[in-house]
Amino acid sequence: MIEKNGIKDKAQSNLPVLLLAFFASTVLMFAQEGVSAEAIVSNTAKPWTRWWWMGNAVDTAGIRQNLQALSDGGLGGVEITPIYGVQGEEVNYLDYLSPKWIEMLDYTITTAHSLGMQVDMTLGTGWPYGGPQVTPAIAATKLVVEEVRLLKGERIQQEIIVENEKNKKNAVLLCVLAFGEDGEYTDLTDKLKGNFLSWKARGTNYTLYKVFTGKTGQQVKRAAPGGQGYTLDHYSKKALKEYLVPFESAFAKLEKKPRAIFNDSFEVYGTDFTPNFFEIFEAKRGYDLKPHLHKLMAPENAQLYNRIRSDYRETLSDLLLTEFDRPWTEWAHNEGTLSKLQAHGSPGNLIDLYASADIPECETFGSMPFDIPGLRREKDDIREGDADAVMLKFSSSAAHISGKPLTSSETFTWLRDHFKTALSQCKPEAEDLLLNGVNHIFLHGSTYSPQRAAWPGWKFYASVNFNPNNTIWEDAPELFSYITRCQSLLQAGKPDNDLLVYWPIYDIWDDYLDGNLFFQFKIHSLDEWLHDTPFYDTANKLMRKGYGTDFISDAFIAKSEVVDGKIVLPGGSYKGLVVPDSDKMPLRTLEHLIRLKKKGATIIFKGLPESVPGFYDYEAQNKTMRALLDENRGVTDIKPESATALVANGIVPETLVDTGLKYIRRDVNGSKVYYLVNHTKETVNGFIPLEVQAEEILIMDPLTNLMGKAVIENTGARTRVKVNISSGRSLFLKTGSTSDTPPWKYTSQAGDMIPIHGHWELSFTKGGPRIPRDTVLTSLHSWTDLGLDTEYFSGTARYKTTFDKPETEAEDFLLDLGDVRESAKVWLNDNYLGTAWSVPFTLKTGQLEKTNTLVVEVTNLPANRIRAKEIRGEEWKIFHEINMVDKDYKKFDATKWNPMPSGLIGPVRLIPLKSEN
Numbered sequence: 001m002i003e004k005n006g007i008k009d010k011a012q013s014n015l016p017v018l019l020l021a022f023f024a025s026t027v028l029m030f031a032q033e034g035v036s037a038e039a040i041v042s043n044t045a046k047p048w049t050r051w052w053w054m055g056n057a058v059d060t061a062g063i064r065q066n067l068q069a070l071s072d073g074g075l076g077g078v079e080i081t082p083i084y085g086v087q088g089e090e091v092n093y094l095d096y097l098s099p100k101w102i103e104m105l106d107y108t109i110t111t112a113h114s115l116g117m118q119v120d121m122t123l124g125t126g127w128p129y130g131g132p133q134v135t136p137a138i139a140a141t142k143l144v145v146e147e148v149r150l151l152k153g154e155r156i157q158q159e160i161i162v163e164n165e166k167n168k169k170n171a172v173l174l175c176v177l178a179f180g181e182d183g184e185y186t187d188l189t190d191k192l193k194g195n196f197l198s199w200k201a202r203g204t205n206y207t208l209y210k211v212f213t214g215k216t217g218q219q220v221k222r223a224a225p226g227g228q229g230y231t232l233d234h235y236s237k238k239a240l241k242e243y244l245v246p247f248e249s250a251f252a253k254l255e256k257k258p259r260a261i262f263n264d265s266f267e268v269y270g271t272d273f274t275p276n277f278f279e280i281f282e283a284k285r286g287y288d289l290k291p292h293l294h295k296l297m298a299p300e301n302a303q304l305y306n307r308i309r310s311d312y313r314e315t316l317s318d319l320l321l322t323e324f325d326r327p328w329t330e331w332a333h334n335e336g337t338l339s340k341l342q343a344h345g346s347p348g349n350l351i352d353l354y355a356s357a358d359i360p361e362c363e364t365f366g367s368m369p370f371d372i373p374g375l376r377r378e379k380d381d382i383r384e385g386d387a388d389a390v391m392l393k394f395s396s397s398a399a400h401i402s403g404k405p406l407t408s409s410e411t412f413t414w415l416r417d418h419f420k421t422a423l424s425q426c427k428p429e430a431e432d433l434l435l436n437g438v439n440h441i442f443l444h445g446s447t448y449s450p451q452r453a454a455w456p457g458w459k460f461y462a463s464v465n466f467n468p469n470n471t472i473w474e475d476a477p478e479l480f481s482y483i484t485r486c487q488s489l490l491q492a493g494k495p496d497n498d499l500l501v502y503w504p505i506y507d508i509w510d511d512y513l514d515g516n517l518f519f520q521f522k523i524h525s526l527d528e529w530l531h532d533t534p535f536y537d538t539a540n541k542l543m544r545k546g547y548g549t550d551f552i553s554d555a556f557i558a559k560s561e562v563v564d565g566k567i568v569l570p571g572g573s574y575k576g577l578v579v580p581d582s583d584k585m586p587l588r589t590l591e592h593l594i595r596l597k598k599k600g601a602t603i604i605f606k607g608l609p610e611s612v613p614g615f616y617d618y619e620a621q622n623k624t625m626r627a628l629l630d631e632n633r634g635v636t637d638i639k640p641e642s643a644t645a646l647v648a649n650g651i652v653p654e655t656l657v658d659t660g661l662k663y664i665r666r667d668v669n670g671s672k673v674y675y676l677v678n679h680t681k682e683t684v685n686g687f688i689p690l691e692v693q694a695e696e697i698l699i700m701d702p703l704t705n706l707m708g709k710a711v712i713e714n715t716g717a718r719t720r721v722k723v724n725i726s727s728g729r730s731l732f733l734k735t736g737s738t739s740d741t742p743p744w745k746y747t748s749q750a751g752d753m754i755p756i757h758g759h760w761e762l763s764f765t766k767g768g769p770r771i772p773r774d775t776v777l778t779s780l781h782s783w784t785d786l787g788l789d790t791e792y793f794s795g796t797a798r799y800k801t802t803f804d805k806p807e808t809e810a811e812d813f814l815l816d817l818g819d820v821r822e823s824a825k826v827w828l829n830d831n832y833l834g835t836a837w838s839v840p841f842t843l844k845t846g847q848l849e850k851t852n853t854l855v856v857e858v859t860n861l862p863a864n865r866i867r868a869k870e871i872r873g874e875e876w877k878i879f880h881e882i883n884m885v886d887k888d889y890k891k892f893d894a895t896k897w898n899p900m901p902s903g904l905i906g907p908v909r910l911i912p913l914k915s916e917n
Contacts, residue, residue, distance in 0.1 A: 043116055044406060045488040046076030047480055050445030052460045054879065055085020056224050057092035058104050062450040064111050069468050070446060071115040074480030078112065079120040079262055079442060080105070081127075082224035084881035086458055095226030096125050102250050109256045118259040120340060123247055125227025127264040130220040132229040133246055136170040138239035139230035143273035143517070144171055144214035145297055150178075150201040157198045160210050171212040174278070179294045180204040187290060209293055216270045222881060234266075235274035235319035237327050244331055251335050260338035260359060263328065265523070266345035272312075272518035274319060284318055285311045286616040301512035307615040310509040310584075312517050314614070317348030325356040332358070340408060343395070344523040349505050351553040354398030362395035362438065363410035365524060370428045371681045372728040374819070374839045377425075383414045383887040386524055387429065389436050390539050396437020397550040400495045403571035408440040409433045412464045417887045419456075419863040420900065421464040422822035423472055423479045427838045430483055431677045431730060435662050437550075439490040441483055454876070455768065456862060461882045471767065471794050474859040475823040478837045485702040489732055490675060493668030497548035498575045498651055500567060501539050502557065504582035506613035508533075538580040538606060538642065545643045546653030548665055552577065554589045562599040575651045578642045581607025587621050590628065597635050602649045604642045656688040661725065671736035678725040685748070687713060687720040694719045694735035699744045701731055703838070708744025711917075722746065728839040743917055747812065750914035754806045755907055756854070760799050762903075765857070767795010768865055780906035782821065784864065784899040791899045792868030799856040799904050805848040810912030813848060817841040819905040820858060827855040845910070860902035867894040 049070065070078065085093055094101040109119045124131055130139075144167045150156060160176055162168045175189040176197055182204040191199055218231045233239040251257060274280075281289045289296065289312070295305045296312060329339040341357030343350050354360035366385030369377060396407040415421045415429060430441055446467045449457035457469040466476060508529050513519050521529055530536050542549050552560075556569060566573040579593065590609060597603040608629060612621040629636055639645035643653065654663060660680035666673045672692050678684050690697075697710040697719070710733065711722040724746055725731055760777040772789040777799075784791045806813075815833070817824055823837035829852055833843045869876060870893070877884040877892065884892040 043076030043118065044440050045484050045491060046074060047441040047443060047483045047487070048077040048079060048120070049075055049443035049466060050410070051078035051080050052445055052447040053080060053082040053224065054447060054458050054460075055089055055092070056082050056094040056096060056101055056104075056226070057085060057089045057450075058094065058448055059092075059450070060104070060107050062448065063104065063108050065451060066448055066467075067108070067111055067115055067117065071117055073466075073468075073473060074477040074484065075117070075443075077118040077120065077259065078108075078446070079122070080108065081122050081445075082125040082227060083222045083460070084126070084224060084879065086453075087878040087880060093225045096131070096224050097246050097250050098226060101226070102253050105250070106254050106256075109254065109258060113256060120260040120262050121258045122262045122264065123244070124220065125224035126220050126222035128220070128231050128266065128268045129234070129243065129263065130218075130229050130231035131223075131227050133243060134230040134232050136215055136230065138233050138236065138242050139170070140216040140218055140268050140271040141233050141235070141273045141275065142214045142216050142270050143277070144212040145293070146210045146212075148208040148210065150206045150208060152201055152203065152205050155198065155200040156208065158196070160192065160195050160197050162210075162212055162214070167212070167214050169217065170215040172275070174211045174213055175290065177209045177211065177290055177293055178206045179209070180206050185291045207294065209297070211293070213273060213275050216268075218269060218271075221267065231268050233274055234268055234271065234324045235277070235316065237323040240324055240327055240331075248335070257336045260340045261328075261332050262340045262361075263342065263357075265342040265363065266347070266520065270518060272316065272347070274323075277315070277319075280319065281311070281315050284315055285614065292615070296517070299515055304615070306510050306512055307613070307618060309513075309515075309517060310506060311614045311616070313347065313509040313519055314506075316518065317346075317352075320346055320348045321352055321356055325353055329357055342410065343398075344391075345520050347518050347520050349553050349555070350394045350521050351398050351401075351503060351551055352555050354395050355402040355404070355556075358404060359406045359408050359440070360395040360398045360404065361408040361410060361442070362392050362433075363413065363444075363523060364392075364429065364433065365413045367415045367425070368429060368432065370679050372428060372679060372839050373681055374841075375424065375428065375728065376422075381416045381420045381887070383416070385415075385429075386526065387432055388526055388530070389432070389543065390536055391523055391526060391530065392433065392436040392438065393539075393549065393551060396495075397552070399571070400437065400497065400550045401500075401552055401556050401569045401571045405491065406440045407438050408442055409438040410444045411441045413444040414462055414887055415464055418459070418463045418465070418884070418892065419470075419866050419894075420861055421472070422861060423475060424822065424838045426464070426479055427482065428679060428728070430479075431662075431679070434486055434490055434675060435664050435677060437495065437664065439487050441487070456866060456876060459879070459884065461879070461884055463887070471796075471859050471862045472822065474796060475825070475835050475837045478823070478835045482702055482838075485700075485705060486675065486730075486732075489673055489700075489734075490664070490666065493666045493671075493673065494572055495550070496665045496667040496672065497550045499542060499547045499549045499646070500552045500574045500577040501535070501542065501549050502577065502579045502582075503535055503551050503553060504580060504585060505553070506584035506586070507582050510584050510613055534580040534582065534607070538578060542578065542643065544657065546655050546657040547643070547646070548654070550574070554586055557589055557592055560592070560596060562596050562601045565600045565602070567596060567601050576602035576604065576646055576649065578604045578646075579606060583610050584613040585609035587612050587625055587628075590625060594628065594632050594635055602646070602651060604639050604645045604649075605636050606640060606642055607638060608636055652691055654689075654691050656690065659684045659688055661688065668734075671734055674733040675730065676723070676725060676733065677730040678727055681727055683724065683726045685724045687722050690719045690721060690733070690735075691717070692719055692735055693717055696736065696738045697721050698734045698736075698738045698741060699723070699731055700734070701729075703729065704834070707741060709738040709741050710744050711746070724748070726840060746916035747913040748916050750810050750912040751808045753816070753909040753911050754808060755909050756801065756803045758801050758803060760801045760904075762797060762799055764790075764793065764795065764797045767793055769793070769868055771795075780904055780908065782901035782905055783903040784901060790902075792864055793902070794860055794862045794865035796857055796859045797903055799858065800853070802851060802853050805850055805852065806910060806912070808912045811915050812913040813845040814911040814913055815843050815845050815854075816909045816911055817856065817904065818907045818909065821860050821900070821902045821905060823859050824904065825857040829853055842911075844913075854908075856904055858902075858904045861900055863894070863897065863900045864902065867897050867899070870894045
C-alpha cells in the first residue's frame with residue numbers, strides 16, 4: 001500500500017470480492033486446457049507494462065531495483081521485450097537466449113513472483129518473430145511471378161531464373177505455366193530439366209509465367225543482440241516448430257514459467273506465400289489455382305478475377321490461423337503458459353485470429369479528442385490518434401464470443417511527444433479502452449534503466465515512458481490505482497452485451513484492392529478497410545443508440561446455437577444478431593442464419609447478399625442462394641432500421657446514452673455492473689434509466705473508492721438511478737443487495753465559488769537540474785516565469801497558504817485547484833485530502849476550521865528539464881538504431897520547445913456544497 005503523510009491508500013487492497021469469482025472461473029476454464037493455475041491466477045487487476053530491455057544489458061541488481069520500483073508504483077507485471085542497446089554499454093550486452101540471458105530471465109520471474117508480480121515475454125527480440133534460427137527455408141515468403149512472351153512458333157530454350165535482382169536471393173522455382181491467347185493452358189513444369197526449359201509455342205501466342213517461392217528478406221526490426229535474423233514464415237507449422245526449438249530448451253531451464261507468451265501486431269510485410277501454398281489452396285478452395293494464375297496476376301479490376309483474389313486472401317487467413325496462431329497457442333499450453341496476441345495488421349479474419357489466443361490484445365496509437373473542459377490537447381505536442389471504438393471491439397468481441405476472460409491493450413503509445421504527457425491526459429484514453437471491452441491495460445511502456453544511467457535514464461523511442469526517472473511517476477500510482485479499481489470490476493463475472501453484428505469480411509476480400517493479394521487489416525489505416533462500409537455504419541449506429549455489441553465472424557456463426565430464443569456461443573448468449581447490408585456471404589453462413597432464425601433467434605437483415613464469395617462452383621452456389629432466399633422471404637425480410645426492428649423484438653437499448661454518458665455492462669452472477677463515464681462538456685446530474693429491474697443499486701467511485709447505496713425509482717422493467725457525474729469523471733453501478741452500505745452522499749453546489757486569496761509560500765522540494773530558491777507569490781502563475789532556474793526545473797514544489805473559513809453556510813466544501821501542471825498532493829490542516837491528478841482537479845475538504853492551512857505539492861512534467869539539458873548541449877540520446885525521434889518520427893530536438901507552464905496556476909477556489917439526500 002502507498003503511504004502519504006501517515007495515511008495509507010487502500011485503493012489496491014480493498015478490491016471487490018467479485019474478483020475472486022473471476023479468477024476461479026478462469027482457472028477452471030484453462031485447467032481443462034492443461035494450463036497450470038499458477039500461470040493464470042496473476043495480479044491482472046493491476047495494469048502491467050511492456051518492459052524494454054535495451055541491449056539485454058541487465059543484471060540481477062538492476063532487475064530487482066527496477067521491479068521493486070514498478071511494484072511499489074502499483075503495477076502487477078511486466079512484459080519483457082529485448083531491443084537494441086545503449087552506446088557505451090556494449091560490454092554489458094547479453095546475447096538473447098544465451099545461458100546468461102536465460103539466467104536473467106529466470107531471476108526476473110522469480111523476483112517478480114516474490115513481489116506479487118508476474119512476467120510475460122515475447123518469443124523473440126524487437127518484432128516481428130524472427131532471429132538467427134530462421135534459415136532462408138523457413139523465412140517469410142512471397143510469391144514471385146515473372147512473365148515471358150512467346151510468339152507463335154517461337155521457342156524458349158534457357159535456364160528459368162528470376163530476372164528481377166531484388167527477388168533473386170533464395171528464390172526457388174516452383175513451376176512454369178503457359179497461357180495461350182486462344183485460351184489454351186499448359187503446365188510446363190514436367191518439361192523442365194533441372195531449371196532448364198526447351199519448349200515451342202504452337203498454334204498461338206503464349207505468355208509464360210515463371211513461378212518462384214521468393215523471400216521477403218525482411219529482418220527483425222529493433223532487434224536486440226543475439227536476436228538478429230530473418231523474420232519467420234507465418235503460414236507454416238513446420239517453420240513455427242523449428243523456430244520454437246530454442247525456446248523449448250530455454251523454458252526447460254526455468255524454475256518458473258512466464259505467465260504468457262506475446263506476439264505483437266502483424267508487421268511481416270509483403271509475405272503472401274508459403275512453399276506448399278498451391279496444394280493447400282486446392283484442398284481448401286476446391287480447385288487448382290495454377291490454371292487461373294494469369295487471372296490472379298492480371299491488373300484488371302474484373303469481377304471474375306476478384307473472386308480468385310478473394311480465395312487467395314482467404315487462404316492466407318486460413319494458413320495464419322491454422323498453421324501459426326493456433327499451433328502457437330497450443331505450444332504455449334504445452335509449456336504451461338498462456339498466449340497473448342495482437343492480431344491487427346494480419347492478412348486475415350481479425351475476429352478468428354484474436355480468438356485463437358488466450359488473451360486477445362488491441363492497441364492505441366496517438367491522442368484522441370475529448371470534450372472535457374480543462375483537458376489540454378496542444379496541437380504541437382500531440383500525435384493524432386486512431387483509437388476507433390469499432391476497431392477496439394474486434395479484440396474484445398473475439399474474447400467475449402470465444403469465452404476468453406481477458407482483453408488486453410497496448411496503451412498510451414505516442415499520446416504526446418516525449419516528456420510531455422500528463423497523467424490527466426492518460427485517464428480518458430484508458431477509459432475509452434475499458435468502455436470498449438478492454439479489461440487489462442498494458443503500458444507502452446517502461447524501459448529497464450540501471451542506477452548508473454544519468455538522468456533521464458535509458459529511454460525507448462516511442463513515448464510514453466513510465467518509470468521513476470519520469471516526474472509523472474510521483475503520482476502515477478494514482479492513475480494505476482484508478483485503473484486497478486476499474487479492472488477489478490471489469491474482470492468480474494462475464495460481459496453482458498445484447499447484440500451481435502456480423503462482419504462481412506468477404507466484401508473486403510472481394511474488392512480489387514489495387515490488385516494486392518496480401519492485404520493487411522491495419523489498425524492505422526482504417527480508411528482502407530473499415531470506414532465507409534455498411535458494417536461500420538451499422539455498428540456505430542447501434543452503439544450510439546445504446547446497444548452493447550460484439551462482432552461475429554462466419555466461423556463463429558457456424559458454432560452458434562439457439563437456446564430459449566437466445567443465440568448461444570462458446571463465450572455466452574446474445575438476444576439478437578444484426579446482419580449489415582453485404583454483397584458477398586458464404587452459402588453456409590446464410591443457411592445457418594436462416595436456421596437460427598427459424599429456431600427462434602432474432603436475426604435482423606439490413607440487406608441480403610447478392611452472391612457467394614470465391615470462384616469454385618460460384619454460379620451453382622448462387623443459384624442455390626437465390627432459391628434459398630426465395631423460399632425464406634418471410635424469414636429474411638430486410639429491416640433497414642435495425643434499432644426499430646430490435647425494439648419490436650423486445651431488445652431495447654440502454655437509453656442512458658442519451659445523456660451523453662458512455663457505458664459498458666457486465667453480469668456477475670445475475671447482478672448487473674455498469675461502468676459509466678462522462679466525456680461530455682457538462683455534468684450529468686439527475687436520474688438516468690437502466691434497462692434492468694433492481695431493488696437496490698450500489699454506487700462506487702473508482703477515483704476515490706467511495707461507495708454508497710443509490711437513490712432509485714422503479715418503473716416496470718426499468719430502474720432509474722440518481723447520479724451526479726461531472727465532466728471527466730466516472731462511476732460504477734451494481735444492482736443487487738447493498739447490505740449495510742450507507743446511502744450515497746449526493747451533493748450540489750450551495751452558493752458562489754469562493755476564491756482563496758493571499759500569499760503563497762513556494763519551495764522546491766525535489767527535482768532538477770537544480771533546486772531553485774524559495775520564494776513568496778502574491779498571485780498564482782507558472783513557476784517558469786520566475787527565472788531560468790525555475791524555467792528549467794522539473795520536479796515537485798510545495799505551495800503553502802492560509803485562509804479563513806468562508807461565512808457561506810455549507811455542509812462541505814469542494815476544493816477546486818483550477819489549472820494544475822500537472823498533479824498535486826493536497827493537505828488541509830495537516831490532514832491529507834488526496835491527490836488531484838485528473839480533470840477536474842477537485843477534492844472534498846470536509847469541515848473547515850476558523851483559520852486553515854493549505855499545502856499543495858505540485859509535480860510538473862520533465863519537458864523543461866530535458867529542454868535545458870539540450871540547450872546546454874548535454875547529449876543524452878545515446879541509443880543505437882533509431883535512437884530518439886519526436887512524435888512525427890523526425891529528429892528529436894527539445895531546444896525548439898517553449899517552456900511548459902508548471903505548478904499551481906489556479907485559480908484556487910472553494911465550492912460550497914449542500915446535501916441532496
